[in-house]
Amino acid sequence: VSGGELARILAGPPPGVLPLMGGFPDVSTFAAGEIAELTAQVLRDEAAVALQYAPVSGVPAFREYLLDRQAHLQGRRPAPEELLVTSGGMECLTLAAQVLAQPGDTVLVEGPTYLGALLALQAHGVVAEAVPMDDDGLDVDALAQRLADGPRPAMVYVIPDGQNPTGRTLAGPRRQALVDVCREHGVLLVEDVAYRELVHDGEPLPSLWSLAPDGVLQAGTFSKVFTPGVRLGWAVGPADAIARLAEAKGTSDQCASALAQLLVTAYGRGGHFGTRLPDARALYARRWHAFDAALRDAMPDGVTWTVPTAGFFTWLTLPEGLDALALRDRAVEHGVAYVPGVAFHCDDGGTRDMRLSFSQLGEQDLARAAGLLADVVREAA
Amino acid sequence: VSGGELARILAGPPPGVLPLMGGFPDVSTFAAGEIAELTAQVLRDEAAVALQYAPVSGVPAFREYLLDRQAHLQGRRPAPEELLVTSGGMECLTLAAQVLAQPGDTVLVEGPTYLGALLALQAHGVVAEAVPMDDDGLDVDALAQRLADGPRPAMVYVIPDGQNPTGRTLAGPRRQALVDVCREHGVLLVEDVAYRELVHDGEPLPSLWSLAPDGVLQAGTFSKVFTPGVRLGWAVGPADAIARLAEAKGTSDQCASALAQLLVTAYGRGGHFGTRLPDARALYARRWHAFDAALRDAMPDGVTWTVPTAGFFTWLTLPEGLDALALRDRAVEHGVAYVPGVAFHCDDGGTRDMRLSFSQLGEQDLARAAGLLADVVREAA
Numbered sequence: 001v002s003g004g005e006l007a008r009i010l011a012g013p014p015p016g017v018l019p020l021m022g023g024f025p026d027v028s029t030f031a032a033g034e035i036a037e038l039t040a041q042v043l044r045d046e047a048a049v050a051l052q053y054a055p056v057s058g059v060p061a062f063r064e065y066l067l068d069r070q071a072h073l074q075g076r077r078p079a080p081e082e083l084l085v086t087s088g089g090m091e092c093l094t095l096a097a098q099v100l101a102q103p104g105d106t107v108l109v110e111g112p113t114y115l116g117a118l119l120a121l122q123a124h125g126v127v128a129e130a131v132p133m134d135d136d137g138l139d140v141d142a143l144a145q146r147l148a149d150g151p152r153p154a155m156v157y158v159i160p161d162g163q164n165p166t167g168r169t170l171a172g173p174r175r176q177a178l179v180d181v182c183r184e185h186g187v188l189l190v191e192d193v194a195y196r197e198l199v200h201d202g203e204p205l206p207s208l209w210s211l212a213p214d215g216v217l218q219a220g221t222f223s224k225v226f227t228p229g230v231r232l233g234w235a236v237g238p239a240d241a242i243a244r245l246a247e248a249k250g251t252s253d254q255c256a257s258a259l260a261q262l263l264v265t266a267y268g269r270g271g272h273f274g275t276r277l278p279d280a281r282a283l284y285a286r287r288w289h290a291f292d293a294a295l296r297d298a299m300p301d302g303v304t305w306t307v308p309t310a311g312f313f314t315w316l317t318l319p320e321g322l323d324a325l326a327l328r329d330r331a332v333e334h335g336v337a338y339v340p341g342v343a344f345h346c347d348d349g350g351t352r353d354m355r356l357s358f359s360q361l362g363e364q365d366l367a368r369a370a371g372l373l374a375d376v377v378r379e380a381a
Numbered sequence: 382v383s384g385g386e387l388a389r390i391l392a393g394p395p396p397g398v399l400p401l402m403g404g405f406p407d408v409s410t411f412a413a414g415e416i417a418e419l420t421a422q423v424l425r426d427e428a429a430v431a432l433q434y435a436p437v438s439g440v441p442a443f444r445e446y447l448l449d450r451q452a453h454l455q456g457r458r459p460a461p462e463e464l465l466v467t468s469g470g471m472e473c474l475t476l477a478a479q480v481l482a483q484p485g486d487t488v489l490v491e492g493p494t495y496l497g498a499l500l501a502l503q504a505h506g507v508v509a510e511a512v513p514m515d516d517d518g519l520d521v522d523a524l525a526q527r528l529a530d531g532p533r534p535a536m537v538y539v540i541p542d543g544q545n546p547t548g549r550t551l552a553g554p555r556r557q558a559l560v561d562v563c564r565e566h567g568v569l570l571v572e573d574v575a576y577r578e579l580v581h582d583g584e585p586l587p588s589l590w591s592l593a594p595d596g597v598l599q600a601g602t603f604s605k606v607f608t609p610g611v612r613l614g615w616a617v618g619p620a621d622a623i624a625r626l627a628e629a630k631g632t633s634d635q636c637a638s639a640l641a642q643l644l645v646t647a648y649g650r651g652g653h654f655g656t657r658l659p660d661a662r663a664l665y666a667r668r669w670h671a672f673d674a675a676l677r678d679a680m681p682d683g684v685t686w687t688v689p690t691a692g693f694f695t696w697l698t699l700p701e702g703l704d705a706l707a708l709r710d711r712a713v714e715h716g717v718a719y720v721p722g723v724a725f726h727c728d729d730g731g732t733r734d735m736r737l738s739f740s741q742l743g744e745q746d747l748a749r750a751a752g753l754l755a756d757v758v759r760e761a762a
């Protein structure tokens with residue numbers, strides 16, 4: 001797994017190339033006007049807090065808001081010592097790799113899984129080992145078998161909703177089974193809920209943390225529902241794990257932005273998530289349906305892809321004999337960019353796969369991108 | 382060295398206790414009104430960049446600004462590959478400990494030095510070893526001796542201006558000698574310039590990076606001159622070191638806040654540093670003179686302290702037989718809080734010392750704090 005791939009994603013494709021790459025939200029879903037107004041309000045009323053260093057664990061007002069928000073959205077209010085404010089979801093994963101595992105330890109992950117998580121584990125000398133998935137998400141029976149047969153891992157890392165990179169959502173019945181099997185083996189379950197609030201239609205399934213708050217560390221982010229332009233997220237989980245993450249955060253960036261913390265507090269307390277998020281969910285749902293329809297029109301037989309019900313991604317599999325990494329440059333020449341599947345695998349999987357993000361483009365551009373990609377596949381086949 | 386000390390500093394003292402603790406800037410030196418206006422402007426004109434993920438190395442417009450700023454303030458424009466945007470100065474130190482040293486390596490530091498740096502080294506299994514200082518900063522002859530006699534360290538870490546925690550500034554003639562001796566031994570010099578732009582009077586001395594850009598990694602921060610309420614800084618240095626830091630940053634927080642990057646760009650390009658900083662420098666100079674006068678009035682014989690010409694700190698030494706750590710609780714009971722000197726030492730030094738920050742209190746409160754502290758010392762003596 002290469003850090004160059006992540007830098008490439010964050011840098012975006014060359015000008016004129018349609019991006020199906022990053023887990024980038026559409027900026028039009030964010031409330032630029034409200035953010036400007038609330039920034040002015042926070043700087044007028046609370047400058048002494050907003051413009052100063054914050055406690056490592058977070059600004060008190062924001063912590064209160066987050067505790068209330070967990071209760072409202074996930075049905076349980078954490079104890080204060082079960083919460084840490086982070087500088088985005090990625091930071092929680094990195095801190096966990098740093099202090100909740102030892103170099104040489106194994107962490108079980110979904111195969112495939114989030115590239116950033118693989119890089120964070122690798123950076124701290126932790127070995128990722130994949131457990132297979134199917135259309136209902138992680139294969140929990142396979143996990144149970146692995147836990148029964150193999151050496152005990154330091155953690156199990158999963159992305160239950162609109163998984164990165166496959167777009168899959170862990171089926172309801174598997175959730176309780178997953179927390180049960182991890183509890184049985186005394187293994188910490190790390191749950192990444194980056195796309196949980198962007199279920200396209202209806203309500204999200206129960207979070208793993210809500211099912212087992214004593215055994216699940218949840219990494220959350222405001223990057224998809226507020227903006228990645230401020231770096232802000234949360235970790236909730238067992239108090240001892242949170243305390244260790246907090247100690248490590250003191251030397252990663254000391255504290256998350258106090259201004260951003262007060263801004264999200266004002267935004268959330270003002271009810272803006274409630275008014276904004278339904279539109280964002282509907283936008284991503286429309287884009288998915290447009291993209292899906294265009295892929296069906298354009299793609300040759302033998303190409304398959306997943307059907308997300310949350311988040312930004314579908315996972316497309318090429319026919320036997322084609323290599324998604326090898327086709328990448330040709331696709332960029334044709335005017336469309338994706339991330340090859342191998343980037344999300346800690347083993348040799350993913351060669352025929354690609355992650356396609358439908359979050360950044362309008363419906364017409366998605367149709368164009370699907371057509372261009374189909375041309376590349378057809379030429380190569 | 383304990384992470385609890387850092388959390389204690391960031392949390393601040395109990396209500397009603399005068400803080401002489403953190404390297405906290407005075408929020409009144411920041412331009413809350415301009416920040417609100419510029420945020421609105423950035424969100425109106427550049428929302429698509431401000432509210433999105435940024436490249437790991439930084440937003441292009443901010444990078445251009447930083448390159449120009451280095452040229453203007455330090456006399457040399459870095460090459461683009463010599464610059465990385467960071468989420469504050471601390472992040473650069475942590476990334477350096479992570480990727481420019483191996484666990485078990487030694488890093489030479491000033492004795493005493495910045496607590497956060499000691500914690501970052503410790504978190505990555507790197508051993509800090511102190512080189513003595515005197516009133517002119519790091520004893521460069523002692524460093525040269527150590528480099529000649531001992532095993533080669535991975536880095537040498539120094540804070541040349543208004544050093545944390547002593548307030549000392551590395552004398553001009555020592556600067557060239559320092560970069561020369563590090564170059565001679567092929568050792569990377571890491572320069573922390575947190576307080577460089579807060580020289581109380583006159584111009585700062587040449588930065589170490591400006592003297593040896595191929596051999597010095599400079600960690601800079603906007604926390605003292607803009608606000609710590611956004612987490613933003615820079616690293617400039619040899620291209621190979623910067624590339625390795627950038628790769629590691631991809632998995633620490635992926636990128637610094639894009640909104641903050643555009644905000645500081647607009648602030649800097651608008652000339653606000655030039656109009657604001659002279660007042661900030663004058664304020665800290667006044668506070669230092671008031672505090673110094675009050676200490677002279679109040680402190681019993683045998684108590685000594687350093688004379689800063691930049692930054693926020695003086696380093697006070699108690700008479701023989703007194704223990705600054707042991708007196709801490711009594712001081713808080715008396716209504717004044719400081720950081721015991723042992724927190725800044727990687728060896729058994731600092732027991733009679735305390736770091737006193739004069740940045741957060743007005744002149745009357747500083748006088749009160751000096752009096753309260755003198756009472757504690759007198760009672761204990």
